Amino acid sequence: xxxxxxxxxxxxxxxxxxxxxxxxxxxxxxxxxxxxxxxxxxxxxxxxxxxxxxxxxxxxxxxxxxxxxxxxxxxxxxxxxxxxxxxxxxxxxxxxxxxxxxxxxxxxxxxxxxxxxxxxxxxxxxxx
Numbered sequence: 004x005x006x007x008x009x010x011x012x013x014x015x016x017x018x019x020x021x022x023x024x025x026x027x028x029x030x031x032x033x034x035x036x037x038x039x040x041x042x043x044x045x046x047x048x049x050x051x052x053x054x055x056x057x058x059x060x061x062x063x064x065x066x067x068x069x070x071x072x073x074x075x076x077x078x079x080x081x082x083x084x085x086x087x088x089x090x091x092x093x094x095x096x097x098x099x100x101x102x103x104x105x106x107x108x109x110x111x112x113x114x115x116x117x118x119x120x121x122x123x124x125x126x127x128x129x130x131x
Contacts, residue, residue, distance in 0.1 A: 009118070012063060015070040016054070017115040023050035023075035024108035030077040031101045034092050041088035045097070046077040 009015060027048040037043040057069035083091040 010067060012058075012066050012070070014115065014118055015067060016058070017111045017118070019054065019070055019073050019075070020050075020111040021108060021115070023048055023054075024104050024111065026050075026075040026077055027104050028101065028108070031097050031104065034097050035094065035101075038090070038092040038094045038097070041090060043090045043092065044085075045080045045083065045092045047080050048075050048077050050075045 009018070027050070030046045030048055034045045053073060053075075057073055058066060060066045060069055080091060083093075085091040
C-alpha cells in the first residue's frame with residue numbers, strides 16, 4: 004500500500020480512499036449479485052464520515068495516526084426498507100453508487116500517481 008511508503012497526510016488520505024473504494028466496490032458487487040436473494044441485507048461502507056473525523060484532529064501527528072488506523076469495513080444495512088422477501092437491495096441505487104465510486108477511485112489513483120511521478124522525478128534529478 005502507498006501508505007506504507009508515504010507518510011504525508013495527502014498521500015495517506017489518497018491511499019485510504021483507494022482502500023475504501025476497493026472495499027465499497029466489492030460490497031456493491033455483492034449487493035448486486037444478491038439483489039434477488041430472499042432475506043439478503045445490503046452492505047455499505049461508511050468511510051467518508053470516519054475520514055472526516057480523522058482529518059479534523061488538531062495536529063498532523065494525530066491525523067497521521069488516525070489515518071494509519073483507519074480501515075474501511077462493510078456494514079450491514081438493517082435500516083433500509085425491505086421488499087416482501089426481506090431483501091433491501093435497490094439495484095438502481097447500487098449501480099449509481101458503483102459509478103460514483105469508480106469515479107472517486109480513478110480520481111484518487113490519478114492524484115496518487117502524480118505524487119509518485121513527482122517523487123520519481125526528484126529522485127532521478129538527484130542522480131544527475
